[in-house]
Amino acid sequence: MTEIERHSYDVVVIGAGGAGLRAAIEARLQGKKTAIISKSLFGKAHTVMAEGGAAAAMGNVNANDNWMVHFRDTMRGGKFMNSWRMAELHAKEAPERIWELELWGALFDRTKEGKISQRNFGGHEYPRLAHVGDRTGLELIRTAQQKIVALQQEDHAEHGDYEANLKVWAETTVTRLLKDADGKICGVFGYVRETGKFVVFEAPAVVLATGGIGKAFKVTSNSWEYTGDGHALALLAGGTLLNMEFVQFHPTGMVWPPSVKGILVTESVRGDRGVLRNSEGDRFMFDYIPEVFKEQYATSPEEGDRWYDDPDNNKRPPELLPRDEVARAINSEVKAGRGSPHGGVFLTVVDRMPGGAAEIVKRLPSMYHQFKELADVDITKEAMEVGPTCHYVMGGVEVDPDTGAALVPGLFAAGEVSGGMHGSNRLGGNSLSDLLVFGRRAGLGASEYVDGLEARPAVPEDVVAAATTEALAPFEREDGENPYAVHAELQQTMNTLVGIIRKEGELEEAIAALGKLRERVANVGVDPVAVGDGGRGYHPGWHLALDLRNMLLVSEAVAKAALERQESRGGHTRDDHPGMSAEWRKINLVCSLAGDPSAPHVELRRQPLTPMRTDLLELFENDELKKYLTAEELPGGPAGEAETGEAEADEAEAAAGSGATAAGAAENEEGDR
Amino acid sequence: MSYEAKFKVWRGDDGDGELTDYTVEVNEGEVVLDIIHRLQATQAPDLAVRWNCKAGKCGSCSAEVNGMPRLLCMTRMSTFEPDETVTVTPVRTFPVIRDLVTDVSYNYQKAREIPSFDPGDAKPGELRMQQVDVERSQEFRKCIECFLCQNVCHVIRDHDENKEEYAGPRFLMRIGELEMHPADQADRRNIAQDDHGLGFCNITKCCTEVCPEHIKITDNALIPMKERVVGRKYDPVVWLGSKLGIVKKGQDTPSA
Numbered sequence: 006m007t008e009i010e011r012h013s014y015d016v017v018v019i020g021a022g023g024a025g026l027r028a029a030i031e032a033r034l035q036g037k038k039t040a041i042i043s044k045s046l047f048g049k050a051h052t053v054m055a056e057g058g059a060a061a062a063m064g065n066v067n068a069n070d071n072w073m074v075h076f077r078d079t080m081r082g083g084k085f086m087n088s089w090r091m092a093e094l095h096a097k098e099a100p101e102r103i104w105e106l107e108l109w110g111a112l113f114d115r116t117k118e119g120k121i122s123q124r125n126f127g128g129h130e131y132p133r134l135a136h137v138g139d140r141t142g143l144e145l146i147r148t149a150q151q152k153i154v155a156l157q158q159e160d161h162a163e164h165g166d167y168e169a170n171l172k173v174w175a176e177t178t179v180t181r182l183l184k185d186a187d188g189k190i191c192g193v194f195g196y197v198r199e200t201g202k203f204v205v206f207e208a209p210a211v212v213l214a215t216g217g218i219g220k221a222f223k224v225t226s227n228s229w230e231y232t233g234d235g236h237a238l239a240l241l242a243g244g245t246l247l248n249m250e251f252v253q254f255h256p257t258g259m260v261w262p263p264s265v266k267g268i269l270v271t272e273s274v275r276g277d278r279g280v281l282r283n284s285e286g287d288r289f290m291f292d293y294i295p296e297v298f299k300e301q302y303a304t305s306p307e308e309g310d311r312w313y314d315d316p317d318n319n320k321r322p323p324e325l326l327p328r329d330e331v332a333r334a335i336n337s338e339v340k341a342g343r344g345s346p347h348g349g350v351f352l353t354v355v356d357r358m359p360g361g362a363a364e365i366v367k368r369l370p371s372m373y374h375q376f377k378e379l380a381d382v383d384i385t386k387e388a389m390e391v392g393p394t395c396h397y398v399m400g401g402v403e404v405d406p407d408t409g410a411a412l413v414p415g416l417f418a419a420g421e422v423s424g425g426m427h428g429s430n431r432l433g434g435n436s437l438s439d440l441l442v443f444g445r446r447a448g449l450g451a452s453e454y455v456d457g458l459e460a461r462p463a464v465p466e467d468v469v470a471a472a473t474t475e476a477l478a479p480f481e482r483e484d485g486e487n488p489y490a491v492h493a494e495l496q497q498t499m500n501t502l503v504g505i506i507r508k509e510g511e512l513e514e515a516i517a518a519l520g521k522l523r524e525r526v527a528n529v530g531v532d533p534v535a536v537g538d539g540g541r542g543y544h545p546g547w548h549l550a551l552d553l554r555n556m557l558l559v560s561e562a563v564a565k566a567a568l569e570r571q572e573s574r575g576g577h578t579r580d581d582h583p584g585m586s587a588e589w590r591k592i593n594l595v596c597s598l599a600g601d602p603s604a605p606h607v608e609l610r611r612q613p614l615t616p617m618r619t620d621l622l623e624l625f626e627n628d629e630l631k632k633y634l635t636a637e638e639l640p641g642g643p644a645g646e647a648e649t650g651e652a653e654a655d656e657a658e659a660a661a662g663s664g665a666t667a668a669g670a671a672e673n674e675e676g677d678r
Numbered sequence: 679m680s681y682e683a684k685f686k687v688w689r690g691d692d693g694d695g696e697l698t699d700y701t702v703e704v705n706e707g708e709v710v711l712d713i714i715h716r717l718q719a720t721q722a723p724d725l726a727v728r729w730n731c732k733a734g735k736c737g738s739c740s741a742e743v744n745g746m747p748r749l750l751c752m753t754r755m756s757t758f759e760p761d762e763t764v765t766v767t768p769v770r771t772f773p774v775i776r777d778l779v780t781d782v783s784y785n786y787q788k789a790r791e792i793p794s795f796d797p798g799d800a801k802p803g804e805l806r807m808q809q810v811d812v813e814r815s816q817e818f819r820k821c822i823e824c825f826l827c828q829n830v831c832h833v834i835r836d837h838d839e840n841k842e843e844y845a846g847p848r849f850l851m852r853i854g855e856l857e858m859h860p861a862d863q864a865d866r867r868n869i870a871q872d873d874h875g876l877g878f879c880n881i882t883k884c885c886t887e888v889c890p891e892h893i894k895i896t897d898n899a900l901i902p903m904k905e906r907v908v909g910r911k912y913d914p915v916v917w918l919g920s921k922l923g924i925v926k927k928g929q930d931t932p933s934a
């Protein structure tokens with residue numbers, strides 16, 4: 006029999022990025038015995054790659070900034086499909102979370118008064134991103150990592166054991182969430198990558214903080230960790246995913262050389278005066294300002310350029326439109342034959358900064374380094390070539406905004422893996438602050454859930470046996486297919502058929518192709534290696550074979566939701582339905598699994614969006630709301646009140662059947678009114 | 679513009695192993711990690727390598743290429759001649775787990791022994807620090823923990839016996855970072871010397887040379903720390919710190 010190690014915790018956090026670390030810190034501060042599980046080494050999670058900054062309305066650079074302005078920007082960026090409650094909590098709590106990091110040792114760049122400096126970013130009305138050069142994610146991870154070490158030192162002083170209450174399981178992968186007979190979370194199953202040894206972590210509460218899904222696409226800024234594990238684990242455990250069609254393609258990824266295609270070129274390049282040009286030398290973004298944003302953006306390059314120094318009297322340049330707009334514009338330019346030699350457009354900072362080349366190196370050190378080392382391009386002298394790259398998934402686990410609770414009792418989610426906060430499109434900088442705000446809330450939510458339990462759920466033996474069999478399956482298949490080949494084809498399918506611009510016919514083709522890939526995924530095989538338990542020691546082929554299940558499930562969810570939503574909004578552009586529809590805005594698409602549990606498929610359900618609380622709605626001008634909402638939804642509109650009431654009733658009904666999430670949201674709404 | 683390159687890759691586990699020969703396709707613009715991945719995808723699906731970001735940001739992919747400690751994802755193939763054999767081996771200072779993956783737990787152990795940041799009783803949002811004052815520690819916080827400096831430092835490279843008493847450049851620099859942090863209240867000078875082995879370092883600068891983040895570890899962290907330890911009181915930052923009303927506590931902080 007396969008040997009299985011067992012450990013017991015109060016809270017298990019899957020993921021050691023910003024969200025996971027913040028959740029674990031909170032759970033430990035609440036006195037819970039906590040484990041952090043991570044596929045990579047401690048301190049290396051994908052969050053280290055974040056560059057530009059963390060958005061928080063501290064008002065250090067422009068005192069007009071406050072949570073209401075941030076809230077409005079977030080809702081606009083998400084095209085009003087955000088969970089408004091999450092956007093509200095985020096805007097209100099982000100400053101506290103940033104200041105807290107400072108007390109844990111973070112060293113942000115400073116203003117002249119010695120406060121935390123804040124930089125401009127697309128879609129943010131004021132300079133709002135706390136940053137450290139262009140390595141803000143590293144600062145966030147390192148600070149949280151060092152806070153965890155500080156807590157471990159406290160535990161060492163008290164119990165003589167650093168890991169008495171908080172342990173990091175690095176290079177360990179979770180393959181299943183475990184539930185007891187009542188359907189409650191009772192633990193997780195995974196393997197230690199180094200040895201291939203199986204481990205069961207018994208725990209009544211689990212926080213998913215596994216990040217995104219980018220590795221399902223061929224051109225992506227995301228790292229290997231982004232195989233959609235958390236999204237898939239939640240589905241497999243009976244949870245739901247919200248609006249998976251919304252995938253953000255960042256406008257500026259490297260396009261050359263081929264091996265680095267997709268690597269991110271931070272938006273700070275544009276925030277710091279960088280401009281986009283086509284092969285004819287035009288600043289083409291001026292031709293792509295959409296109607297809804299006409300009032301906020303400059304109409305001439307001269308005005309745009311004045312804005313950097315005098316933002317109060319000028320409008321911002323359209324290079325700083327929300328990401329979806331810029332990505333689509335670049336796509337159109339390339340299609341129209343005005344692209345750069347390697348199929349992108351030009352992004353340049355040459356002669357754009359008062360301090361010349363030295364200032365470029367100072368402000369954008371990682372970008373300077375990245376282009377110099379990887380593309381042999383000196384960005385102080387030459388333009389960069391850039392094009393869209395799959396960057397972020399707005400869709401994710403459906404959660405209660407206040408506690409991060411998913412539909413499955415005992416399951417929580419925070420960070421990129423959760424859905425709702427960013428609506429149809431995330432603003433730059435809103436992720437890092439999201440990780441902190443909702444990481445903390447999920448850690449708290451999980452701790453309170455554990456406190457409220459009468460008995461700890463036990464782990465049934467048969468679920469452990471099933472998880473073991475599933476994990477071993479790739480070794481059992483004679484003549485199984487090479488997992489790398491299957492992965493390459495999956496990525497190609499998603500990139501070409503479910504990419505930045507979508508069409509009905511192509512999406513149908515994608516769904517059919519994914520159906521065929523499903524059979525191939527079920528038939529990948531690997532051979533044992535010389536070391537570890539059963540030849541499973543540090544076995545990358547086996548790891549990929551297991552990750553494929555997850556990538557396939559999330560790909561299906563994205564493709565099916567993309568086919569269903571017949572409009573274009575944020576990170577979902579339908580060539581055959583180019584407009585934004587106020588009717589569709591009212592609909593959340595919810596994915597769950599159905600069918601034979603051994604070969605489940607993704608099923609979609611339409612669920613009404615909870616109407617925004619009146620006091621929040623009143624933060625907007627009616628003229629602006631008209632662009633997004635139906636006439637009935639507008640505040641003060643004759644039919645407005647009645648309609649809202651009805652929609653709420655619908656929501657409550659849906660909630661009655663589905664437990665914690667929706668019910669929690671509806672309750673909060675009542676309470677806050 | 680592709681060619682077939684000759685590679686020698688170390689395969690094996692802690693007990694034993696050997697250099698294995700491969701011939702593998704190389705395309706324009708690729709880095710060594712791309713070639714290792716191509717080997718995985720086509721010839722050696724079980725070849726173990728640690729990586730994550732593939733953009734020089736996470737510090738996972740440290741190894742030795744033709745004997746030079748490097749990040750695999752930031753080593754361009756164009757730096758080698760097409761007929762040159764490229765030899766890839768795991769970093770030497772840490773025990774091999776398998777193939778190119780080593781056990782770097784020593785580093786995490788050392789990190790835990792350094793007393794953490796201590797802001798005194800500062801309140802959230804209250805800290806005021808000038809850019810010039812934070813820049814010194816910011817340089818050290820660029821560290822991506824690739825541990826290449828640890829790998830190359832001769833104090834432990836072939837001297838396992840020193841590992842117990844020596845934190846290595848990365849973590850001596852961490853002590854320096856906290857020392858120079860304008861808001862930190864603790865004094866770590868004595869423990870740097872007594873508990874973490876600052877005295878072992880004889881400023882050869884090998885660590886600085888391999889740092890992919892180009893941090894001046896020796897000049898900006900280790901030498902200033904040595905100066906502080908021997909009690910040279912004149913240091914611009916301490917001086918500035920006292921001007922700003924941020925005074926170090928003065929008593930020693932014990933190791934954690």
Ligand SMILES: Cc1cc2nc3c(=O)[nH]c(=O)nc-3n(C[C@H](O)[C@H](O)[C@H](O)COP(=O)(O)OP(=O)(O)OC[C@H]3O[C@@H](n4cnc5c(N)ncnc54)[C@H](O)[C@@H]3O)c2cc1C
Pocket residue numbers: 019020021022023024025042043044045050051052053054055056057058059060141142177178179180214215216217226227228230234235269396397419420421422433434435436437438440
């Ligand atoms: C290049 C780049 C730049 C960015 N810049 C910015 C920016 O400037 N500002 C901003 O706000 N956002 C930015 N983002 C987005 C932001 O970085 C991410 O959305 C965010 O870091 C996600 O954090 P997370 O905590 O949700 O997950 P991550 O940091 O991705 O962590 C996921 C964790 O889950 C673990 N994990 C996953 N699956 C499993 C499993 N099965 N078992 C065990 N562990 C698992 C991983 O090992 C990892 O530890 C950027 C993203 C990229 C790619």
Ligand code: SF4
Pocket residue numbers: 830831832833846847878879880881882883884885886896900
């Ligand atoms: S300068 Fe000091 S720490 Fe750096 S390699 Fe030399 S001896 Fe080691």
Ligand code: SF4
Pocket residue numbers: 737820821822823824825826827828847848851885888889890891892893895
């Ligand atoms: S100081 Fe430089 S070489 Fe050393 S671990 Fe940090 S980044 Fe790597």
Ligand code: FES
Pocket residue numbers: 728729730731732733734735736737738739740749750751752
């Ligand atoms: S893979 Fe992250 S530094 Fe090389």
